[in-house]
Amino acid sequence: MQHIISVKQLEDKKLLQELFDFATKLKKLSPVEYPKPLQDKIIATLFFEPSTRTRLSFETATQRLGGKIISTENASISSSNYKGETLEDTIRVINSYADGIVMRHPETGSAARAAAVSKIPIINAGDGGAGEHPTQGLLDVYTIYESKGTFDGLKVGMVGDLLNGRTMHSTLQLLSMYDVEFYFFSPKSLSLPKSYLQILKKQGRKFTELYGWDDALKHIDALYMTRVQKERFKKAKDYLAVKDDFILTKSLTRQLKKDAIILHPLPRINEIPPEIDADPRALYFEQARNGLFARMSLLNHLYS
Amino acid sequence: MQHIISVKQLEDKKLLQELFDFATKLKKLSPVEYPKPLQDKIIATLFFEPSTRTRLSFETATQRLGGKIISTENASISSSNYKGETLEDTIRVINSYADGIVMRHPETGSAARAAAVSKIPIINAGDGGAGEHPTQGLLDVYTIYESKGTFDGLKVGMVGDLLNGRTMHSTLQLLSMYDVEFYFFSPKSLSLPKSYLQILKKQGRKFTELYGWDDALKHIDALYMTRVQKERFKKAKDYLAVKDDFILTKSLTRQLKKDAIILHPLPRINEIPPEIDADPRALYFEQARNGLFARMSLLNHLYS
Amino acid sequence: MQHIISVKQLEDKKLLQELFDFATKLKKLSPVEYPKPLQDKIIATLFFEPSTRTRLSFETATQRLGGKIISTENASISSSNYKGETLEDTIRVINSYADGIVMRHPETGSAARAAAVSKIPIINAGDGGAGEHPTQGLLDVYTIYESKGTFDGLKVGMVGDLLNGRTMHSTLQLLSMYDVEFYFFSPKSLSLPKSYLQILKKQGRKFTELYGWDDALKHIDALYMTRVQKERFKKAKDYLAVKDDFILTKSLTRQLKKDAIILHPLPRINEIPPEIDADPRALYFEQARNGLFARMSLLNHLYS
Numbered sequence: 001m002q003h004i005i006s007v008k009q010l011e012d013k014k015l016l017q018e019l020f021d022f023a024t025k026l027k028k029l030s031p032v033e034y035p036k037p038l039q040d041k042i043i044a045t046l047f048f049e050p051s052t053r054t055r056l057s058f059e060t061a062t063q064r065l066g067g068k069i070i071s072t073e074n075a076s077i078s079s080s081n082y083k084g085e086t087l088e089d090t091i092r093v094i095n096s097y098a099d100g101i102v103m104r105h106p107e108t109g110s111a112a113r114a115a116a117v118s119k120i121p122i123i124n125a126g127d128g129g130a131g132e133h134p135t136q137g138l139l140d141v142y143t144i145y146e147s148k149g150t151f152d153g154l155k156v157g158m159v160g161d162l163l164n165g166r167t168m169h170s171t172l173q174l175l176s177m178y179d180v181e182f183y184f185f186s187p188k189s190l191s192l193p194k195s196y197l198q199i200l201k202k203q204g205r206k207f208t209e210l211y212g213w214d215d216a217l218k219h220i221d222a223l224y225m226t227r228v229q230k231e232r233f234k235k236a237k238d239y240l241a242v243k244d245d246f247i248l249t250k251s252l253t254r255q256l257k258k259d260a261i262i263l264h265p266l267p268r269i270n271e272i273p274p275e276i277d278a279d280p281r282a283l284y285f286e287q288a289r290n291g292l293f294a295r296m297s298l299l300n301h302l303y304s
Numbered sequence: 305m306q307h308i309i310s311v312k313q314l315e316d317k318k319l320l321q322e323l324f325d326f327a328t329k330l331k332k333l334s335p336v337e338y339p340k341p342l343q344d345k346i347i348a349t350l351f352f353e354p355s356t357r358t359r360l361s362f363e364t365a366t367q368r369l370g371g372k373i374i375s376t377e378n379a380s381i382s383s384s385n386y387k388g389e390t391l392e393d394t395i396r397v398i399n400s401y402a403d404g405i406v407m408r409h410p411e412t413g414s415a416a417r418a419a420a421v422s423k424i425p426i427i428n429a430g431d432g433g434a435g436e437h438p439t440q441g442l443l444d445v446y447t448i449y450e451s452k453g454t455f456d457g458l459k460v461g462m463v464g465d466l467l468n469g470r471t472m473h474s475t476l477q478l479l480s481m482y483d484v485e486f487y488f489f490s491p492k493s494l495s496l497p498k499s500y501l502q503i504l505k506k507q508g509r510k511f512t513e514l515y516g517w518d519d520a521l522k523h524i525d526a527l528y529m530t531r532v533q534k535e536r537f538k539k540a541k542d543y544l545a546v547k548d549d550f551i552l553t554k555s556l557t558r559q560l561k562k563d564a565i566i567l568h569p570l571p572r573i574n575e576i577p578p579e580i581d582a583d584p585r586a587l588y589f590e591q592a593r594n595g596l597f598a599r600m601s602l603l604n605h606l607y608s
Numbered sequence: 609m610q611h612i613i614s615v616k617q618l619e620d621k622k623l624l625q626e627l628f629d630f631a632t633k634l635k636k637l638s639p640v641e642y643p644k645p646l647q648d649k650i651i652a653t654l655f656f657e658p659s660t661r662t663r664l665s666f667e668t669a670t671q672r673l674g675g676k677i678i679s680t681e682n683a684s685i686s687s688s689n690y691k692g693e694t695l696e697d698t699i700r701v702i703n704s705y706a707d708g709i710v711m712r713h714p715e716t717g718s719a720a721r722a723a724a725v726s727k728i729p730i731i732n733a734g735d736g737g738a739g740e741h742p743t744q745g746l747l748d749v750y751t752i753y754e755s756k757g758t759f760d761g762l763k764v765g766m767v768g769d770l771l772n773g774r775t776m777h778s779t780l781q782l783l784s785m786y787d788v789e790f791y792f793f794s795p796k797s798l799s800l801p802k803s804y805l806q807i808l809k810k811q812g813r814k815f816t817e818l819y820g821w822d823d824a825l826k827h828i829d830a831l832y833m834t835r836v837q838k839e840r841f842k843k844a845k846d847y848l849a850v851k852d853d854f855i856l857t858k859s860l861t862r863q864l865k866k867d868a869i870i871l872h873p874l875p876r877i878n879e880i881p882p883e884i885d886a887d888p889r890a891l892y893f894e895q896a897r898n899g900l901f902a903r904m905s906l907l908n909h910l911y912s
Contacts, residue, residue, distance in 0.1 A: 031344040060402065073376060074378075268393065274392075288396075
């Protein structure tokens with residue numbers, strides 16, 4: 001039994017390679033050929049805030065691997081929650097029903113609290129704005145690996161809100177294990193927290209911080225775009241001041257290498273205009289699709 | 305691969321006959337005998353507004369045919385939607401998880417927009433007040449066919465809000481392919497839009513518009529009741545003025561032929577009093593039941 | 609075919625014994641060994657108010673027994689409900705989709721109304737504050753039986769809000785069939801309704817009403833704690849006056865017998881502090897787990 005609470009648990013090159021290889025194997029199979037490690041198992045998707053994308057991805061992954069689902073779309077409106085039950089008690093009770101819990105919760109640290117009392121695996125599907133979302137990190141790095149065949153020697157650009165982007169932080173942590181050079185493009189007010197720069201320094205990785213679009217674009221192998229999240233700003237004015245600073249126009253994509261790839265954790269708003277979608281380098285929908293296979297691979301690892 | 309967006313796609317006598325025959329065949333089987341064309345397939349029910357009846361009907365149909373479900377009861381409260389993701393992006397992502405999408409959305413035309421970007425079948429389960437709900441049309445005409453064995457020569461009465469009734473419009477379009485004579489009973493302010501009268505004229509169908517209950521009732525073979533929908537009126541006064549004009553009293557049913565049938569898409573409010581339910585001509589609950597078999601028949605057609 | 613609307617239907621010692629024995633048998637099996645009486649059957653969980661715990665428990669039970677689920681997390685927001693459809697019509701329509709309905713509804717008496725028009729089993733999963741929740745009563749008495757091997761000669765203490773506690777009333781009714789002696793601990797304003805005292809007198813059971821913690825604690829074999837429910841009070845002041853009167857402190861548990869058991873229907877707020885959880889006599893999470901097996905046992909009884 002093993003919880004997946006933090007991207008730190010995935011910071012293991014051998015494990016990652018194994019998860020990548022299995023995901024790639026799954027992508028080549030048709031549904032009838034998938035292994036069924038979840039046969040006779042029930043996974044609870046316990047979402048204390050709604051996230052259609054993530055929930056449906058895990059529910060598909062579970063069912064593709066032979067498992068069954070008990071599901072909450074919005075557990076925060078449930079009466080037990082309303083009546084003041086602690087998260088810990090809810091988890092203890094769900095332990096009697098299911099063989100694993102995929103959990104989303106608005107509070108940072110909630111997944112670790114759940115894991116502390118759970119005898120069945122807890123998989124963190126996002127815990128708060130400053131929290132983690134480890135399977136998003138996993139699918140991001142898998143997409144880069146699948147496309148490039150390696151991480152070593154890659155130049156990765158990260159763009160947008162680097163201060164708050166939960167998924168980007170998870171991805172960055174995983175990438176920092178490899179010989180990757182980073183370019184950070186963000187408004188100065190949304191630059192990467194110092195703690196992450198420390199990690200990179202400690203690992204001996206090269207990085208460059210840029211506060212506007214830059215010629216460096218032409219060196220990038222993988223460009224990871226993010227949304228400037230309106231809900232992170234206290235003042236509308238501050239949001240409006242920076243929200244359009246990092247839109248990836250068609251003209252900018254011309255600076256990118258022919259074999260560069262463009263990623264985005266989605267949902268996107270306007271930071272990637274729809275006209276870019278047809279660009280063969282635009283992999284963000286394939287990346288979302290990889291989310292299914294990365295999660296199947298992880299579930300298979302946990303339950304085989 | 306084929307989307308079912310509009311009732312127009314069902315305007316094909318041969319296809320309808322095939323769908324009717326298969327629905328009738330299914331009605332005679334027990335669940336264990338149903339074919340399983342959806343084995344190893346996952347259908348997403350993506351409801352951007354809740355509709356328990358329609359969603360559960362499709363989810364039963366899917367499971368009865370061997371398929372699995374990923375479901376949203378109320379996707380409009382999902383965070384991706386809240387964050388401003390376009391419908392098109394949501395559909396592209398769900399394409400990676402499921403083998404088909406049954407979709408309900410409050411905006412007219414949304415199902416067609418979804419189909420334009422989807423590589424898996426989109427089945428429109430209602431798109432806006434002025435939009436379509438093709439499987440409701442299908443189950444309506446199937447119920448008439450099942451009961452009468454033919455459409456030709458029938459006199460069909462349509463009652464209530466003929467201006468806004470989405471399902472009635474779908475049903476009318478399908479019926480207009482056959483030699484049916486129509487009687488429209490409605491308040492003058494809620495009479496059938498001119499465009500539908502044009503369709504009937506073009507097809508050479510006879511019709512009579514009536515603005516109150518009328519002796520013509522005694523000729524009707526199938527009486528299709530609808531609810532006067534409060535939510536369509538801007539002023540409460542206008543609703544109150546007409547809401548009780550077309551209540552089917554017991555005394556009115558005595559004017560109906562012995563073998564007439566009474567239909568209603570449900571939900572009903574007061575337009576059919578509960579005392580009518582015991583009348584053997586009252587088929588509206590059987591009609592709802594036929595919804596399951598009509599949808600199973602359609603899914604079988606799409607996935608066999 | 610049989611509905612389970614009221615705990616009265618379970619007031620049958622032979623039936624209870626059969627349900628207990630089967631639940632105990634199920635607890636010893638692994639999921640792959642469970643019988644599958646619900647194979648090819650669909651159960652609808654129709655929750656007009658959310659209750660994650662109860663819904664997921666029934667959905668697990670159904671799937672463990674081979675059945676499939678159509679589910680509503682919060683049917684009260686569905687459009688048919690909003691449009692004013694009666695509960696009876698909703699039930700009639702769901703009859704066409706499912707082989708059974710597990711129903712939760714805020715109105716007392718609603719489950720009986722549903723059963724009156726339903727041709728498939730209705731299982732009442734809670735109908736209103738003054739209503740019933742028969743499977744909760746079942747799992748409570750099962751937990752006592754499992755632990756003690758008998759009811760006869762037991763001293764049962766019931767603590768907290770004895771006026772409004774729906775589940776406690778169901779449990780009390782079942783226990784009153786056996787030779788049990790009762791001790792009621794409650795604020796005077798929340799004491800047990802006279803009607804229940806009448807039942808006990810009629811059955812010839814001994815009972816003692818106490819309006820504070822009491823030395824009688826040392827005689828108790830099973831202590832059934834309940835939450836003082838904030839939502840039952842009209843005035844916040846009245847709630848605050850009594851809410852902390854019956855907190856089971858560690859020092860109080862020292863008065864309990866070595867082999868006493870502590871039960872609680874959950875959710876708990878502060879009436880049982882978390883430090884009590886490690887006490888081997890604290891069975892409330894095992895009680896929640898027994899809910900799964902009691903419900904599986906009941907479903908097996910209804911569908912075998």
